[in-house]
Amino acid sequence: MAESTEAAEVSAEPTTSPRRGPLIAVAAVLATVTNAVAFMLPPLLPLMQAQFRLGVSASTWIFTALTLGGGAGFVVIPRLADVLNDRITCLLSGGCLTVGALIPAVGDSYPTLLVGSVLLGFGGAAQLLPLGFLRRHLSGGAVATAVSVLIMATGSGTVLGMVGGGLTVKTLSLSAFFYILAAAFAATTVALLVVVPASRPESHERIGVLGAVSMIGWVTAVLLALTQGQIWGNAALYLLVGGVVAGVVWAVVQRRAKHAVFDLTVLKERFVTPACFAAGLFGAIDAAFLVLVSYYTQTPKAAGYGLGVDALGTGLLMLPFALMMFVGGKAAERAVHKGHAASVLVVGAGVSVLGLGWLAFAHQQAWQYLVGAALVGAGSRVGYSGAFAVPQLVVPEHKAGMAAGIPGTVMAIGFAFGSALISGLLTVATVPQVGVPEPYLYTDGFLITCGLAVLVLVVTGVSRLRHRGEHLVFAQEAQEA
Structure with missing residues (x-):
């Protein structure tokens, strides 16, 4: 009780009232560039292997370093925003991103690339910061706005990363790429410091x-x-x-x-646990989907299947995935506000099942990927809306970072799981004398990924049966009571 009163007093401190447009814009830029990093590196792998003379094992450590840094960042960065303030946390994470890009740009070696990847992964967790500072500094539907910005930027960042990585391979050196990345992060950090208001810490709680x-x-x-x-x-x-x-x-x-670190009692609230679990499953679905699409479309036609496109071509085929991240979110968030969180997760998973089921049996032509990517993107958009909105709605503002960190950490683990699952599957059998995966493995892969979406339906259904007749209590309602 003392902590709640103290937090309320801190939150009551007057802060500078920001303009809505610039704050939303800088939040979108932050979420976009941080998401783009993870998807820019895969197209650059051949360039890295050639420049540093790396084997397969050594090259996988680049992504491992990025993933491990991200795991630590998802734990620490959202909570720092609660106990320090949004502006300081933006500066710290922006500094990590800028330095993480500068180290491999200047060092231009494999060891500096690994160090830079850790820092880029850690700072990349700043993609969750808009959930906190938009909620704290905007009025009227702030949670819905914050979730919408995060998810739309995730979709655009994914494709921007893939397309940007493909263009880099064609036109730039690896060092030049990291210098440009550092400049982009530095500019984003400056914009955040200018736009995000200075404020007192939201909470005096310690980590x-x-x-x-x-x-x-x-x-x-x-x-x-x-x-x-x-x-x-x-x-x-x-x-x-x-x-x-x-x-x-x-x-x-x-x-x-x-x-x-995290107030785990929030998981006892209705649908919070299945929402966080769904965040992990949707992360696994998206990772598996991206691996399957990337491998199949970039397989040379000489192998007997595949589209033979480059990384840029794969990114263009993924555009519907990003575009659908801009559709359907508002309706999903309104449904969550009305207490229909389970329905939102069910719809998101159901649409994903349709898209993945389609691709399981129709992935031989380019247009089929456009249809499948649109359906998977729409399903993920709706699913993430529910998964990230529910924890935000049941906690007070001074715990907004924590409420973002829980599903964010689970999503990071899910993303790594989905990528590892499908990468392992594609090594089960290879085409003789060619070395690429057997074509039937892609059908199996899409069906397995479809099973992850079905698992969201099962978990949500079980939770709905357990909590039949109960009402999802929002933090605002609890305070008014």
Whole structure:
């Protein structure tokens, strides 16, 4: 009770009232550029391998470093916005991104590329910051606006990254690419400092150092096992089991901790747990979808299948995925506000099932990917709207960062899982003398990914049965009561 009163007093401090348009615009830019980073690197892999003379094992560590940095960032950065303030956190994360791009630009070596990837991954978690500062500094439907900006920017950032990476391979050197990236991050950071208002911390709560470090530890173990599973074999399995067990122990300890990293009691609210679980599953769906599309479309026709396009061509085929991120979100968020969170998750998963089911049996022609990408993009848009809106609606403003961090961390784990799952599947059988995956594996891959969407339906249905007749209590309603 004392913490709630204290937080309310802090939130009551007067702050500069920002203009709505510039604040939304800079939030969209931040979320777009941070999402683009993860999808710019895959098209650059051949260039990195050639320039630094890397083998397959060494090149996978670039993405592992990016993923591990992101895992730590999703734990720390959203909570820093709660206990420091939005402006300082934007500066810290922007600094990580800028330095993370400058290190490989200046060093131009494999070790500096690994260090830069860790910092880029850590700073990339700033994509969740708009959920907090838009909610805190906008009035009237702030949660819906924040979720819409985040998800639309995610879609545009995905395709911007793929197209940008493809263009870079054609026109720029690796060093020039990172210099441009550093300049973009520096400009975004300056814009954030100009537009995001200076304010007092939203909460005087502290982050338990031991809890934060231990969470980063088990999240890192899980992500490392997923990204290195094909290379490490049984050792990765042991690491995964150890990480999961450590995560369970961490959750038990955090429930009793005085200064918890995440307030896990929020998971007891109706539909919060299935919403966070859905965030992870939609992350896995999108990752699996992107891997399948990238591999198939870039397979040379000489292999007997594939479209033979380059990374830029794949990015263009993914445009409907990004465009559909701009459609349907407002309706989904209004439905969540009216207490229909389960219906939103069901619709999102159902549309994803249609898109993935279509691609399972229709992925031989370019136009078929345009249809499938549109359906998967629409399903993800609606699903993410529910997954990120529900935790925001049941917590007060001073915990907005925490409410973004929980589904964000689960989504990061889900993304790594989906990528590892399909990457492993595509190595099961290869075309003799060519070395590319057997074509039937793509059908299997789309069906397995479709199964992940079905799992969202199952989890949501079970939760609906368990909480039949109960009302989702929003934070505003609780305060008024």
